[in-house]
Amino acid sequence: MESKRHPARHARGIIFWVLCGIALVIVVLPSAAIIIGVVAKAIPVLRVTLLTTTTRSGALGLQNAIIGTLTLGIGVLIVAGPIGILSGLYIAEFAPKRFGGVLRFFSEVLAGVPSIVIGYVGYLTLVVRLHWGFSLLGGILALSVLIIPYIIKITEVSFAQVPRSLREAAMAVGLTRLTTIRKVLLPPALPGIVSGLVLALAISTGETAPLLFTAGFTDANPSGPMNPVGYLTYVTYTDVSLPSAGAQALASASAAVTILLILFLILGGRLITARSRRMVARLDV
Amino acid sequence: MILVRRRAGGSPTGPARASRARNTEFSAGDKVFQWLAGVAAVIPVAALALIIVIMVVQAIPAIIYSGLTFFTSTTFSIGHLYATTLTTHNGVSAPQDASYGALVFIVGTLATSVIAICLAVPISVGGVLMLSEWIPERLQGFLSTFVDLLAGIPSVVFGLWGITIFGPFAAAHIYPTISHLGRFIPFLKGPVGFGEGLLTASLVLALMVIPIVASTTRELVKRVPVLAKEGALALGMTRYETVRVVTIPYIRSGIIAATLLGWGRALGETIAVLLIVGDLTLLPHSIFASTSTIAATIASTLDSAFTDYTHMALSALAELGVLLLVISLATNLAGRLIVRRVSTDALPVGRGI
Numbered sequence: 001m002e003s004k005r006h007p008a009r010h011a012r013g014i015i016f017w018v019l020c021g022i023a024l025v026i027v028v029l030p031s032a033a034i035i036i037g038v039v040a041k042a043i044p045v046l047r048v049t050l051l052t053t054t055t056r057s058g059a060l061g062l063q064n065a066i067i068g069t070l071t072l073g074i075g076v077l078i079v080a081g082p083i084g085i086l087s088g089l090y091i092a093e094f095a096p097k098r099f100g101g102v103l104r105f106f107s108e109v110l111a112g113v114p115s116i117v118i119g120y121v122g123y124l125t126l127v128v129r130l131h132w133g134f135s136l137l138g139g140i141l142a143l144s145v146l147i148i149p150y151i152i153k154i155t156e157v158s159f160a161q162v163p164r165s166l167r168e169a170a171m172a173v174g175l176t177r178l179t180t181i182r183k184v185l186l187p188p189a190l191p192g193i194v195s196g197l198v199l200a201l202a203i204s205t206g207e208t209a210p211l212l213f214t215a216g217f218t219d220a221n222p223s224g225p226m227n228p229v230g231y232l233t234y235v236t237y238t239d240v241s242l243p244s245a246g247a248q249a250l251a252s253a254s255a256a257v258t259i260l261l262i263l264f265l266i267l268g269g270r271l272i273t274a275r276s277r278r279m280v281a282r283l284d285v
Numbered sequence: 286m287i288l289v290r291r292r293a294g295g296s297p298t299g300p301a302r303a304s305r306a307r308n309t310e311f312s313a314g315d316k317v318f319q320w321l322a323g324v325a326a327v328i329p330v331a332a333l334a335l336i337i338v339i340m341v342v343q344a345i346p347a348i349i350y351s352g353l354t355f356f357t358s359t360t361f362s363i364g365h366l367y368a369t370t371l372t373t374h375n376g377v378s379a380p381q382d383a384s385y386g387a388l389v390f391i392v393g394t395l396a397t398s399v400i401a402i403c404l405a406v407p408i409s410v411g412g413v414l415m416l417s418e419w420i421p422e423r424l425q426g427f428l429s430t431f432v433d434l435l436a437g438i439p440s441v442v443f444g445l446w447g448i449t450i451f452g453p454f455a456a457a458h459i460y461p462t463i464s465h466l467g468r469f470i471p472f473l474k475g476p477v478g479f480g481e482g483l484l485t486a487s488l489v490l491a492l493m494v495i496p497i498v499a500s501t502t503r504e505l506v507k508r509v510p511v512l513a514k515e516g517a518l519a520l521g522m523t524r525y526e527t528v529r530v531v532t533i534p535y536i537r538s539g540i541i542a543a544t545l546l547g548w549g550r551a552l553g554e555t556i557a558v559l560l561i562v563g564d565l566t567l568l569p570h571s572i573f574a575s576t577s578t579i580a581a582t583i584a585s586t587l588d589s590a591f592t593d594y595t596h597m598a599l600s601a602l603a604e605l606g607v608l609l610l611v612i613s614l615a616t617n618l619a620g621r622l623i624v625r626r627v628s629t630d631a632l633p634v635g636r637g638i
Contacts, residue, residue: 013525017419023411024420027499029426030492031435037450038442060352086325094319095326108331112546112617113336114553116580117606121336123587124343124599145332152329176312177319206439209555209580213587234442237556240445248449255442266437 023165035259042256045249055235056219062254064221064230066067068136069205070263071222072215072231075140076204080147081197087148088155088193093181102158111149115209118145123213134216134228142210147200154196158189161280191276195269202265204257210235232258297587340610343603349375350597351385355604358386361566361582363378363598365591371595380593387608389566391481393576394609396483396569397558398551401490406544408491409498414528416566417506429503436496444560447489452480452561460484467571475571484572486562490554501543504535545620549613555580578611 053061087107090145091100122142126132161186170180216228217238232254239251323573348355352375363385364372371378416425460477463484467474509532517527563575564585577585590598 009523009526013523016525016528017415020411020415021419023408023413024415024428026408027412028431030495031431031438034438034442034446034492035434038446041449060402083325083328086322087329090319090322090326094322103326103330106333108621109614109617110329110333111612112549113333114555114580114609114613116553116555116583117336117340117610119337120583120587120602120606124339124603125335128591145329145336148329148332177315178312206441207439208439208441209584212584233439233556236441236445239562240448245418251445252449255445256440256495259442262437262439263434266433 021125035263038252038259039256042249042252045253046256054219054221055230060246060250060253062232062235062250063255064219064256065232065235068172068222068230069232069258070216071136071229072139072211073201073204075136076143077197077201079140080144080151080200083144084148084196084200085152085155085193088152089159089181091152092156092159093177093185097248104152107149107152110145111153113145115207118142119210119213122210127212132226134214135226136215136222136229137225139211139215139229139231140225142205142214144206146207146210147204150200150203151193151196154199155193157187158192158196158276159185161192162188163280188276188280191272191279195272195276198265198272200267202262202269205261205265206233208237212237218257232261301607335539337610340603340607343600344607345600346377346534346597347385347600347604350374350379351601351604355385355387356391357388358384359388359566359568360384360386361389363586363593363601366593372615377597379595379597380467383601385597385604387579387605389568390579390582390605391608392568392576393483393562394552394578394580394612396576397487397490397578398548399563400487401549401551402493402544404488405494405547406498406540409495410502410540413499413502414532417503418524418528429500432496432499435440435492436500440493440554440557441560443489443493444557447485447557447561448481451489452485454480455485455488464573473476473572477571477573478575481561481563482575483562483569486558486578488597489557489561490551493554493557494551497499497547497550498540498543501546502536502540505539509535540622542620545616545623549616549620552616553580553609555584559584579605583609 047060049060050062051066052063054064056059056064087103091103091107095103119142122145126138126141127134132138157191166184166188167180170184175184211231211234215231215234217234218228218230220230222229235254236251236258239247239254241250242251306469351358362382362384364380366380368381370381372383373379373382416428420428456477456479460480463473464475464477513528513535517531518524522530558578559581562577562581564577564581565575566577566582567575569576583605586598586602590602593599
């Protein structure tokens with residue numbers, strides 16, 4: 001009856017929701033389309049030799065790139081992990097409110113710096129001025145600058161989620177700040193922080209721009225912190241512009257490996273996050 | 286994935302902060318640890334300061350050399366590196382015929398990012414409204430996983446997909462139709478090519494921005510007061526009218542903030558755009574034409590710029606970098622200021638995931 005009296009109102013509603021439905025399809029479909037598209041292109045060339053040969057031979061090999069990407073990731077965790085976690089902890093637990101706000105603000109600004117700018121500055125300072133040349137360490141430092149804001153944010157959020165009742169209890173039994181953090185706040189915050197580190201690893205696995213001019217590239221496996229290092233995204237980036245079928249295949253293969261690595265990391269991060277939510281929910285009394 | 290910021294007042298941080306301020310029981314170990322954490326907390330600030338200072342100092346010679354032609358010239362050339370004479374402008378020397386005009390890149394950067402944002406924002410908001418209003422709760426989580434995955438796809442994979450799969454497909458099946466509209470809108474007319482160029486880059490950028498806007502919108506929509514919506518329904522409004530009158534005004538400023546943050550991401554995106562946009566220093570004459578952006582040019586020119594013994598090419602790239610830094614930090618700060626003012630908790634941090 002209503003619709004007969006106001007056909008225009010309902011027509012407008014239907015048009016709106018049809019458009020929204022189309023929008024939902026456009027939001028949901030691409031990730032699957034991209035992952036399936038790229039992996040499908042790579043399937044014919046996904047072989048064990050990818051793991052056993054390097055990019056050197058011109059054959060299908062990604063060993064140096066895979067090991068390089070993992071080495072870069074571990075390096076980023078070693079450099080950015082402690083700095084990010086300590087800064088996040090400082091902002092969440094120690095800093096005076098105003099000062100903490102200032103630190104948080106600058107960390108957010110750092111997150112907004114385009115990655116190519118970080119790459120340029122890394123190139124200019126590390127590669128040119130300090131005469132390091134292209135190096136694993138340079139790549140790790142450039143990536144770390146990019147990653148630290150994430151780790152800070154997630155650490156801060158993880159500590160902020162710890163229920164107030166726990167802090168009050170710790171204070172009531174007269175624990176020092178350090179003991180409170182170590183014994184009371186850290187256990188419930190830890191899963192959140194770890195999932196943040198896993199996400200950071202996922203981001204650093206997928207980055208190209210900051211590495212291009214700091215880490216360089218090499219066909220050999222990583223051989224030291226001051227030597228250049230190969231990584232997966234570089235192989236995709238350069239080989240996709242080459243005309244030969246072999247290069248195209250290698251570009252797809254390395255893209256597929258990158259995606260699978262990242263999917264694995266995102267999944268891991270999600271599992272840890274879900275666990276930490278349950279844990280915090282249990283603690284809140 | 287959204288990183289949730291807890292704000293003072295009603296959140297766990299507020300009261301906890303207040304109570305810990307009174308706790309003055311610090312042991313020696315505490316002080317050392319606090320000092321250590323404080324030093325760590327200053328490192329990102331120092332890194333940011335270092336980045337800005339280095340970029341600006343490095344850019345100064347090029348700023349003096351180019352003057353205002355930086356903004357008006359469409360020629361970007363690092364000059365004849367092996368010529369014996371130098372070209373001098375405003376007292377600064379560069380290789381012969383060097384010209385550092387950034388107009389093409391400014392236009393390219395703004396065009397790709399604005400088209401991307403104009404597509405990504407309505408699509409994200411519409412999709413999320415559909416998701417939250419009509420899709421059953423259990424399916425919602427499943428569908429939003431796809432958006433999280435989109436945020437996790439690396440930009441080089443977007444580039445590969447855009448140039449080898451999506452671009453050729455669109456050039457064959459979609460772009461000819463758009464080109465026909467060129468009879469009414471001149472900018473849409475032109476040879477569609479093979480999928481490289483401005484439009485493909487913009488479309489792929491839109492996909493990269495969607496996760497930022499969509500995940501923020503989803504958090505915002507969850508916070509819309511149920512009572513207000515029920516009130517609107519009780520007044521006899523249709524679901525569409527409820528969304529228009531209650532939901533959209535409630536989430537509007539949050540969406541503007543997410544738009545600005547997404548725009549910041551689109552402005553600074555390098556690798557995907559570099560692979561797709563064609564990397565030509567030409568003003569685009571149509572929406573399908575190849576052009577270039579600031580970030581893509583820095584990435585593609587840095588290698589050859591290093592061979593310029595006058596160091597002017599490096600300086601010119603730094604000037605481009607400063608421009609990019611200024612634009613993207615401005616959008617980023619504006620977004621965060623709006624977030625702060627409307628005190629929305631949901632806030633994505635820069636680059637996806």
